[in-house]
Amino acid sequence: MREKVLAAVKVGPSTTELRELDLPSVPDDAALMKVEVAGVCGTDVNQYRLPLRNGPLVMGHENVGYLARVGKTFAAQKGLCEGDLVFLEHYLPCGHCEWDHMGEYRHCAATEWFYDDNAIRYGYTSMSIAPGLWGGFSHYVYLPLNAVLHKVPRGLSPEEAGVATPMSNGIQWALIDGGIGYASTVLIQGPGQQGLCCLMASKHAGADLVIVTGTSKDARRLEVASAYRADHTIDVQREDALARILEVTGGRGVDVVIDCTVGAGTAPTLLGIEALKRRGGTMVVQGEGNQEFPNFPIGRLTRKGITLKSARGHSYRAVELALHQLASHRFPLELMMTHTFALAEVDYAIKSVGGEGAPGAIHVSVLPWR
Ligand SMILES: [Zn+2]
Ligand SMILES: [Zn+2]
Numbered sequence: 396m397r398e399k400v401l402a403a404v405k406v407g408p409s410t411t412e413l414r415e416l417d418l419p420s421v422p423d424d425a426a427l428m429k430v431e432v433a434g435v436c437g438t439d440v441n442q443y444r445l446p447l448r449n450g451p452l453v454m455g456h457e458n459v460g461y462l463a464r465v466g467k468t469f470a471a472q473k474g475l476c477e478g479d480l481v482f483l484e485h486y487l488p489c490g491h492c493e494w495d496h497m498g499e500y501r502h503c504a505a506t507e508w509f510y511d512d513n514a515i516r517y518g519y520t521s522m523s524i525a526p527g528l529w530g531g532f533s534h535y536v537y538l539p540l541n542a543v544l545h546k547v548p549r550g551l552s553p554e555e556a557g558v559a560t561p562m563s564n565g566i567q568w569a570l571i572d573g574g575i576g577y578a579s580t581v582l583i584q585g586p587g588q589q590g591l592c593c594l595m596a597s598k599h600a601g602a603d604l605v606i607v608t609g610t611s612k613d614a615r616r617l618e619v620a621s622a623y624r625a626d627h628t629i630d631v632q633r634e635d636a637l638a639r640i641l642e643v644t645g646g647r648g649v650d651v652v653i654d655c656t657v658g659a660g661t662a663p664t665l666l667g668i669e670a671l672k673r674r675g676g677t678m679v680v681q682g683e684g685n686q687e688f689p690n691f692p693i694g695r696l697t698r699k700g701i702t703l704k705s706a707r708g709h710s711y712r713a714v715e716l717a718l719h720q721l722a723s724h725r726f727p728l729e730l731m732m733t734h735t736f737a738l739a740e741v742d743y744a745i746k747s748v749g750g751e752g753a754p755g756a757i758h759v760s761v762l763p764w765r
Contacts, residue, residue, distance in 0.1 A: 401763075402453045402533035403741035404522070408446050411532075411742045419526035419537055423466040426475075426538040428483060430460040432557035433531030435759040436588070437657060440749035442519065449512050449521035454741070455531025455761065456485035456518025457560035459553050462538075469540055482559045483536065484543040484714065485517040498711030500543055532741045534763050545714050548722040554735070555721055555728055557760050558592070562717035563709035565592025568679045570600050571713060572704045573651040577601035580644055582670050583625075584608045584663045585655035586616035588731060588758045589681070591623060593653050595726050598624045606643065608636055608663075615755055619730045631666075640670045648672040653706070654680045661688050668692060674700045681706040733757045737765040 398418035403411050421427050434457030443454065462479045470476055488495045489505035500506060508516040513524070517536065520529035528537040538544070547556045569575045569583075579602040583590045586609040597605050606627045607620040617628040627643050629636050641648065652667035667678050678701055696703065709717075721728065734756050736744040741761055746752035748759050 400528065400534045401738060402528070402530070403455075403738050403761075404451050405443065405447070405454055406451045409444055409742070413739055416522075416527060416533075418535065419528065421464045421466055424468040424472075424540045425466050426462055426469045426473075426542070427464040427528075428458070428460040428481065428536050428538055429463040430455070430458055430531045430533060430536055430763045431480075431553035432459045433457060433761045433763065434557045434560055435744050435748045435761060436561065437748060439518070439745050443745045447521075450523045452519065452521045453528065453530030453533045454518050454745075455533065455536075456516070457557065458483045458485075458517060458531035458536060459547065459556045459559070460531075460536070463535065469538070472540060473544060475544060475546070480547040480553060480556070481544040482547055482556055482714065482718065483517065483531075483538070484545070484711075485560075486543060486708075487515045487517070487539065487541050488543065490541045500711065501708035532738065532761055532763065534738075543711065545711075545718060548718055550724075551718065551722045554732065554760060554762075556718065558588075558721055558728060558732065558758060559714060559717050560709075561588040561592040561758065562596070562721055563714040564589055564706070565594075565596040566716045566720065567709040567713040568653055568681075568706040569593040569596040569651075570716070571710065572706065573653055573677055573679045575600055575602055575651050578603045579651060580604040580647075580649040580672075582606045582608070582640060582649045582652045582667065583655065584652065584667065585657075585659070586613050586620045586628075587655060590653070590655040591616070591619060591731055591757070593655060594620055594623050594625055596720065599720055599723070599725060604644065604649075606640055606649070608666075616757060619757065622730055623726050636666055637669050648676065650676055652676065652678045654678065654682075655706070657681050657683055661691075664688070665692070668695055668699070668701065671699060671701055675702075676700075677702045677704065679704045679706050731757045732760070734759045735762050735765070736760070738763045
């Protein structure tokens, strides 16, 4: 009889079932990862509500675990062996395009699962593509040769390494795309896990002044931002955010704005444009929530010489820096790691991130073996 794997399978919109699946055999050019931690994020909240596109699937795209079985070719190619603790990127790149050679797997056409039903991306791929173990809400995930892995540095627990995805985005958006470094002044909009990771990256890199905004329901998150050394926090529902930003920057405005308020409408973008310095500021926007933007002030953007960039995923380099940042233990990560759930609680874990389950969620993880 074949060994079995327990997995939380999405069988319909907002519906999960625990199922026993066959443990696949591992050819020479593949491996199997025993999942220790699978992070849950806002993307899961949106995806979970959608109808299935191509049959049931195992979600979970922010995965950390131990290599349990490693084929010979896989081991030689990757420089990894059984027992190694690794962070698995959710992109499965083609491996030969220009983007992949630059470590920019997020731009590889082979990772465009949304447009291509045959594209594999961890956490979004149908079980109909063999061997079906393409998500972290499971005891094991399957790793073909093009899986992108990072060795977790010593001194970092699997749960802490589970913060690597939002931290990679934080490093990508704040440091690499936003160019934040020594003496920068920064406005971060939205104090969720993404905003908090941008904050930690900015402070670690030497930013002089970081302002974090949120709404009244974000009171606890703004407290965490203060603990992560935000210089100022602003509840945009209770005070005039622009007036306060100009006040604390001596009327100058900030060098960089990072908008992590997906789904909050157009107001944060408009505030960001006004909060930027007179000329030459940079705005990094996570714009997926805004399908439409009537009267977008393109003229104002041009007059201020603003560079607008899209916050979308992370590069290989950003993940390496994120693991390094997390291993530094400079910030009390436990303030942000608010909830962990077992495999049977995946539905509730996703709903908690969406604000409909356990209260106070910032970073939420599923621990499949609990
Ligand atoms: Zn995510
Ligand atoms: Zn490629």
